[in-house]
Amino acid sequence: MITVERLTKRYGGHPAVDDVSFTCEPGTVTGFLGPNGAGKSTTMRMICGLTPPTSGSATVGSTPYRRLGNPGRHVGVLLDASAQHSGRTGREVLSLAAITMGIDKREVPKALDRVGLNATAGKRRVRAYSLGMRQRLGLALALLGDPAVLILDEPANGLDPEGIYWMRGLLRDFADRGGTVLLSSHLLREVEAVADRLVVIGAGKIVAQGDKAELLAQSGTLVRAADPAALAMVLERAGLTGTRTTDGGVVVPTGSEVIGRAAADAGLVLLELRPAGSGGLEQMFLTLTAGDSVKEAVR
Numbered sequence: 151m152i153t154v155e156r157l158t159k160r161y162g163g164h165p166a167v168d169d170v171s172f173t174c175e176p177g178t179v180t181g182f183l184g185p186n187g188a189g190k191s192t193t194m195r196m197i198c199g200l201t202p203p204t205s206g207s208a209t210v211g212s213t214p215y216r217r218l219g220n221p222g223r224h225v226g227v228l229l230d231a232s233a234q235h236s237g238r239t240g241r242e243v244l245s246l247a248a249i250t251m252g253i254d255k256r257e258v259p260k261a262l263d264r265v266g267l268n269a270t271a272g273k274r275r276v277r278a279y280s281l282g283m284r285q286r287l288g289l290a291l292a293l294l295g296d297p298a299v300l301i302l303d304e305p306a307n308g309l310d311p312e313g314i315y316w317m318r319g320l321l322r323d324f325a326d327r328g329g330t331v332l333l334s335s336h337l338l339r340e341v342e343a344v345a346d347r348l349v350v351i352g353a354g355k356i357v358a359q360g361d362k363a364e365l366l367a368q369s370g371t372l373v374r375a376a377d378p379a380a381l382a383m384v385l386e387r388a389g390l391t392g393t394r395t396t397d398g399g400v401v402v403p404t405g406s407e408v409i410g411r412a413a414a415d416a417g418l419v420l421l422e423l424r425p426a427g428s429g430g431l432e433q434m435f436l437t438l439t440a441g442d443s444v445k446e447a448v449r
């Protein structure tokens with residue numbers, strides 16, 4: 151369990167993280183989503199005791215990270231895949247961590263195997279690793295102490311599609327066995343595929359959070375008509391404001407019945423009328439965290 155209460159971090163007068171509160175429950179994957187510079191890394195660094203908060207608090211299993219004895223046995227952390235000493239081999243990185251955590255070194259080959267790094271990769275120096283291999287090594291390190299909680303900052307960066315699919319399976323399995331996962335990304339699709347809950351942050355503030363299915367259900371109705379101009383007029387007359395999707399539909403923040411009746415009254419032929427689902431979440435993400443960097447996030 152991770153509990154974040156009113157965390158705030160100011161740099162100079164600028165709030166990088168502003169009054170952020172959320173919890174991550176055992177058995178769930180929480181997707182921490184926001185565009186570049188939104189405050190995800192700063193929040194995670196505060197949870198892990200690396201950045202002191204200006205105010206507020208964070209606990210892992212009801213204890214502040216810095217007060218955890220042998221923290222690697224409680225929480226696995228991957229904040230920066232390139233933080234490892236580049237002159238060490240993957241095996242050495244894990245062996246040193248095993249000694250620090252009091253873990254049998256025989257666990258090291260198993261840890262490498264768990265993340266798809268073979269014996270040859272384990273003997274190579276980290277400087278020769280691709281970013282994807284570094285992410286895998288970082289994940290092996292996070293999992294080495296058999297923790298109940300995982301905190302991962304953009305772990306899919308540098309992984310190829312097969313690697314991303316593999317990682318989703320690993321995180322899903324970890325949560326299904328009772329683990330708690332907090333996973334950040336600036337890519338909606340990446341998080342949406344694996345998360346049970348979403349926490350969306352924009353400019354340091356939480357802009358939405360909740361159960362993924364509930365957020366999807368709240369995300370409006372997608373409507374598409376044979377005559378888009380006539381649909382626009384019908385919506386306007388009904389006092390509804392929609393957001394155009396890239397493929398010609400309109401997401402309207404209301405239920406399907408209101409739109410269906412308005413269209414029927416106007417004799418308008420509808421081609422599609424359904425819960426907006428992930429398309430709506432995409433629109434919500436764009437609206438809530440409006441800014442240029444967000445355009446990249448929904449690709």
Ligand SMILES: Nc1ncnc2c1ncn2[C@@H]1O[C@H](COP(=O)(O)OP(=O)(O)OP(=O)(O)O)[C@@H](O)[C@H]1O
Nearest residue numbers: 161165166184185186187188189190191192193336
């Ligand atoms: N050490 C620091 N000193 C000053 N400003 C900082 C520092 N660390 C972060 N910031 C600022 O805080 C804000 C939030 O940054 P943060 O790295 O937490 O965002 P992020 O959501 O993780 O983005 P990204 O995905 O780009 O890493 C940004 O405006 C950033 O410039």
